[in-house]
Amino acid sequence: MTSSTNNWVLIKIIKLFGALTPLEPRLGKKLIEPLTNLIHSTSAMSLLYECVNTVIAVLISLSSGMPNHSASIQLCVQKLRILIEDSDQNLKYLGLLAMSKILKTHPKSVQSHKDLILQCLDDKDESIRLRALDLLYGMVSKKNLMEIVKKLMTHVDKAEGTTYRDELLTKIIDICSQSNYQYITNFEWYISILVELTRLEGTRHGHLIAAQMLDVAIRVKAIRKFAVSQMSALLDSAHLLASSTQRNGICEVLYAAAWICGEFSEHLQEPHHTLEAMLRPRVTTLPGHIQAVYVQNVVKLYASILQQKEQAGEAEGAQAVTQLMVDRLPQFVQSADLEVQERASCILQLVKHIQKLQAKDVPVAEEVSALFAGELNPVAPKAQKKVPVPEGLDLDAWINEPLSDSESEDERPRAVFHEEEQRRPKHRPSEADEEELARRREARKQEQANNPFYIKSSPSPQKRYQDTPGVEHIPVVQIDLSVPLKVPGLPMSDQYVKLEEERRHRQKLEKDKRRKKRKEKEKKGKRRHSSLPTESDEDIAPAQQVDIVTEEMPENALPSDEDDKDPNDPYRALDIDLDKPLADSEKLPIQKHRNTETSKSPEKDVPMVEKKSKKPKKKEKKHKEKERDKEKKKEKEKKAEDLDFWLSTTPPPAPAPAPAPVPSTGELSVNTVTTPKDECEDAKTEAQGEEDDAEGQDQDKKSPKPKKKKHRKEKEERTKGKKKSKKQPPGSEEAAGEPVQNGAPEEEQLPPESSYSLLAENSYVKMTCDIRGSLQEDSQVTVAIVLENRSSSILKGMELSVLDSLNARMARPQGSSVHDGVPVPFQLPPGVSNEAQYVFTIQSIVMAQKLKGTLSFIAKNDEGATHEKLDFRLHFSCSSYLITTPCYSDAFAKLLESGDLSMSSIKVDGIRMSFQNLLAKICFHHHFSVVERVDSCASMYSRSIQGHHVCLLVKKGENSVSVDGKCSDSTLLSNLLEEMKATLAKC
C-alpha cells in the first residue's frame, strides 16, 4: 500500500482494508498512519476520497481510545470540505456522503460546517440536496432549529418535484421531532409550521403531519389552546384541503384537527361555529376513517357546548344545538363506511334521547360530558412490559389440562385459545388491577358510544413527573403574553421566528442585567466572565411553560433500567425509506421517442433527426416549390408515422424502375412515356400517395427533381398497368417507387439518377435496361429493357436472343428452344419508347456475370424495310441480386448477434459528398435500406434473392468513408463491396 503507485490497485487495497477493519480491531490502528500520509500526499481525488472513507470506517470501528483521534477526524472533515467545495458535482456528492458517515459518530466536528451544508441545499442537483438534508438532521440545535426549518420551508415552496418536496416535509418533521422534541423551544411555532405544511399540494405525508399534531397537542399541555384554535381554523377551511387534494393524503390532517378540536373542546373560542363546520354535508366526501373521527368528536364538542349552555342557563340554546345534531347526523348514518354508520346511528339515538330529556327540562349536560370525562395520556412503549403480574396469576400455567398431542383435530382450537390468552393483556395495558377493571366495566356499560380511540387510563399525577429527567431542569419562564395566543386565521410561522428572536434578546438582556448586578457586587478580579456571554443551547429558555407530559406508566410499574436505553423518539418508525423507488404516480412524464411506442420500422430514427435538422433549409427552398407542396408537406409530416407502419407491413418491394432519359415528343400515346414536365401537375395528385410513403421511409421532403422522377414513374406505371406483358406481381408495383427515394438528396441536389443503364445503341434503337430481383421467385431476376426508337422508321418484328450460360438462363415461352429468339411484344413508331420485361434464372448469385445477346428487328419506313441487328451485353452485378428489404433494428441486432456472418470492410478516401447523399447513392444503386442512422454513421440492410443477409455499417470520417459489411456469404460480400467501392469512388 505504501509503495504502489498504481492508483487503481491502491484504491482496491484501501477498499479491502476498509471492509476488514470492522472485523479486526487491531488493523485499524495500524492503518491510520499510512492512510493519513496518503491523504496528505496524493493528488488523485478518487484515492483521497477512498482514504478518507477508510479512515472514517476505522474511526467508527475504534470509536474511542485513539490518542490522535480528533486530529484525524479534523483532517477528514477538512479534506471533505475541499471535496464539497469543489465545482465537480460528483465530488460534492461523495463529500456529503462521507460527511454523513462522520456525523453518526462525531456530530460536533461536522456541525462547524453548517454554512457549507446549507449552501448545498441550494444546489440544482437533487441527489446532492437530499444528501445535504440528511446531514442537516444531525446538525440542528435549539439555537438554529428555527433558522434551518425556515430555510427548509422556503425550499418546500420552491421545490418542483413531488418526491423532493415530500422528502423535505418528512425531514422537517424528523428534524423537529427528533429526540422527543429536544430542540423545540416554541411549540406554537411548530404547530404553525405544521399548519403551513398542510397547504402543500399533493403530498403523501398527511398522516405524518396529523400524527405530529396529535402528539404535540396531547403531550404539550400549554399548547393545546393554541392548537385548538389552529385546528378549528383548519376545519373551517376543510373544503380547501378536501376538494383540491382529495386524491392525496393531506386530508389526513383533518383527522387530527377533528380529534384535537373534539378532545380539547373546552379551549375552543367558538365551539358552535366549529360544530357546524364539522357537520357540513361536504364532510361526507372524506375517507371513511376520517368521517368516523368526525362523528365521534362532534359528540364531544356537543357535550361541551351543552355544558356551557346549561351553565349559562340557556336552555333554548342547548335545545337548538341538539336540534342541529339531530338534523345533521343522518347524513353520516347513510354512510357507506360501516364504522361511520355504526357510530353515527348510536350517537343519533343518544342525541334523540337527550332531546327528549331536554324537552322535559332535565339537565343532561353533566351526564353527557361524563361520557368523555378523563384525561388522555400517551402510553409509553414500555408500559406493557411494566404491568405487574397480579398475584396468583401464572400466565404460563394451563387453564385447561393440556390436550394430548395425539388428538390432531384439536390442534386448531388450542391454537386459537393460546393466542387469545396472549392477546388479552395487550389490549388494555393500563388496566392494572382488579379494582380498576371493575370500575372500568361499569363505566363502559354506561357509555354506549364508547370511543375506541379513547383508551381511558387512570391519571396518576404522582407518577407523571417521575420519569421526566428532561423536564425539571428546563428553566420555566412565565409566559410573557406579548405573544398573542390567538393568531387570527392561519398564521405564518415566520413571525414566530421574529418573536423568538425578540424573546431571546429580552432574556439575554435580563440575564446581562442580572450578571452585571452580580458583577458589580463582585470584585474586578473576575474579568473573564464579563466577556460577552455566549449563549449555549441550555441557556435558551422555552417560550411557554411547556409541560412535556411523559408517557404514562401503569401504576406500580416495575422500575427497570434496561428499557431506558430505548431512544424515546416515537417517530423513528415513521422514518421513510429514501431508497424506495418512485411510485408510478410520482414519475415525471418522460419524452419518449416514437420509436418505442409505435411501429418498429427501422427507418424511424432517421427521419426524426432529419426533420429537426433540415428545417431551416426547407425554408430556403420554399420559394422553389409550388404552393401546393407546402400543404402537402404538413400533411405528410403528420402522416409519416402511420405510413411507416403501413410501409412495414407491405411485401418487400421490388427495386424501382426509373424512367429512361427520353427525349420529349409532342405526341402522346397510351403506350408512350414522355417527359413529365407537361404532365407533372396531373400526376401530382395521384403521386401523392406514393410520395407520402417515401416520406415516411426516409425523408420528409424532397427537392423538386426527385419528385418529378416519381411522377414519371407513376405515369410509367399507369401505362404499364394497361399492358399485359407484365410478369411482375401486381403487389410489388404499388410499392415500387419507394426505395428510390430512400435517402434521396436534400442538401445538394444530385443529378437525376436512373437505375437504367445503357445496354447498346445504334442509329435505329437505344436499349437501356434495369435488373431487378424478386423475392417471390427464388433466384430469378427480371430484366426490364427499354427500347427507344431513334429513327424515323417504324420498328417491328423485334426479337431478343440471349446466349445462356451455365449459371444464368433466360426463361423462354414453353416449347421454344434455347437458340430461339424471344419476341418483343410491341412495335415502336418513330420517337417512341417502350419497355419489355424478361425473366432470367440465376443459379449462383455470389459472382457478377455477363450475358451476350442480340436484338434483331425490322426497320420499316416509306422507302422500305431493312433487317437490322444490335448486339448487347447484359451485366448482372451482385447488387442487382439484392432486393431492398426493410429491417427492424431489433431484428438487425439479432442477426448480427447470431455471429454466422462473415465480415469484410473497405475504405474509400477523398469523398466530399454529404453523408445523406452518400446513403442515398448506396440505397439507390445497391438496393440497401437504412436500418438506423446516427449522425454520420448508418447501418444498412439488404437481402439477396436467394436469402443472403447483407448488413452494412457505413461511417463517414473527415474525408473518407468506411464501409464494414457482414454477409452470410463471404464471396458475395467481397464482390458487393468491390461494386460499392466503384460507386463511391465516383462520388
Place this chain on the structure above:
Amino acid sequence: MIQAILVFNNHGKPRLVRFYQRFVKEIQQQIVRETFHLVLKRDDNICNFLEGGSLIGGSDYKLIYRHYATLYFVFCVDSSESELGILDLIQVFVETLDKCFENVCELDLIFHMDKVHYILQEVVMGGMVLETNMNEIVAQIEAQNRLEKSEGGLSAAPARAVSAVKNINLPEIPRNINIGDLNIKVPNLSQFV
C-alpha cells in the same frame, strides 16, 4: 463488484446489456427500462451517481453513469467499488472502444457486437475489474484480431473446407488403385455367378 453494465441510447434503446448476476429476461428488460427513466431525468451537469434503490440488489448498490453524445453508459456496482474509480473505468472503456473502432458510434456496438463483448471481457470479467490500462486492452484486442484474421474467422471454416476438398489432387488417387487385384477378383466372382 459490478452487477450490471448497461449501455443504451438517448431513446432508451439498449445497445449493450451485460449482467453479472442472474436475472430473468423480463426483469433484465425492466431494469434497463427503469434505469433509463432514472438516468434520463438527470441533467448533464449534475452528479453521476444514483441510488438505484430496489432495481438491483438494494440500497447497497449504486448506479454510476456517464453520458456520451447519444449513449448512456451505466454501471451498477455495490459498495466495494470506488465510485470515482468506476467513473474512470467507464472513460477507459469508451476510449478503448473509440480506439478499436475509429470514431466509435452507437451503431458500432450493434454491428461489432462480438468485438465489443471481447473488449468488455478484457476490462471486466465476472463483475470484477480486470484491466484498466487502455494500451494493454487495445494490444490484447489487436492480437485477437490478428489471430482471427489468420484463421479467417469461424464463419470462413466451411469455405476453407470446400477449398481443401477442391485442392485434393484427384489424379493421384486412381494411380494408387491396384488394377491387378481387380483383374483377379472379377473373374472369380463371375465364376460363382
